[in-house]
Amino acid sequence: MKIAIMGAMVEEITPLLERVGEYREIAYGGNRYYEAKYGSLDLIIAYSKIGKVFSALTATTMIEKFGAQKLLFSGVAGAINPALKIGDLIVATKLCQHDLDITAFGHPYGFVPEGKVFVESDRALLSIAKEVADELSTTLYEGVIATGDQFIADEERKEWIADTFGADALEMEGASVAVVCDALGVPFLVLRAISDAADMDAGFDFDTFLESSAKESADFIMKMLDKLNG
Numbered sequence: 001m002k003i004a005i006m007g008a009m010v011e012e013i014t015p016l017l018e019r020v021g022e023y024r025e026i027a028y029g030g031n032r033y034y035e036a037k038y039g040s041l042d043l044i045i046a047y048s049k050i051g052k053v054f055s056a057l058t059a060t061t062m063i064e065k066f067g068a069q070k071l072l073f074s075g076v077a078g079a080i081n082p083a084l085k086i087g088d089l090i091v092a093t094k095l096c097q098h099d100l101d102i103t104a105f106g107h108p109y110g111f112v113p114e115g116k117v118f119v120e121s122d123r124a125l126l127s128i129a130k131e132v133a134d135e136l137s138t139t140l141y142e143g144v145i146a147t148g149d150q151f152i153a154d155e156e157r158k159e160w161i162a163d164t165f166g167a168d169a170l171e172m173e174g175a176s177v178a179v180v181c182d183a184l185g186v187p188f189l190v191l192r193a194i195s196d197a198a199d200m201d202a203g204f205d206f207d208t209f210l211e212s213s214a215k216e217s218a219d220f221i222m223k224m225l226d227k228l229n230g
């Protein structure tokens, strides 16, 4: 079984590479991919760079060039739901693009013809995530993650995303990866640990908590791999 694990930033995959130990680096398409073995699993690991375009490119490459059969995304997010505090883990039940707007043509926000507003995560991977959380006695929030090519540090925009999509957290890559995986028939899961509250302090909090929250998420992903290993 070949599993892709991706992040957006180097900080999001460094803890994974440290855990797998040995890996082989392959340069492709302006990016670096890391092949590793983890028990019976073949892993392909990469960070995409920030945003929807780079993350779509990386997810597609992991599937089409490297043959990934499942994809796990690990990283950080800004909280919308006030229950979510820095370091908390949230797994997306479904994802949407909050910055996709052709409402001028009568379509809802986040929708383009022949697409859909929400892309749902794989149920089997979601239940593995829940099993891991139970075993670790860790709280794992489940909710809607909204993605856009904007770092949100603004209460008004955050409220709008909450009201429009019922979103619990926001980030900049999940939905584009979800669209790719959905189109190519690859089961996926997006896991995020909260780094900030997408408010006026978000820039400062992000810088402060990126590394620690990225590690929370990566540690959880490693536990999921242990389960997938059987």
Ligand code: ADE
Pocket: 076, 077, 078, 079, 150, 151, 152, 153, 170, 171, 172, 195, 196, 197, 198, 199, 202, 206
């Ligand atoms: N990822 C983590 N925090 C974020 C924020 N506030 N906006 C967009 N992406 C994020």
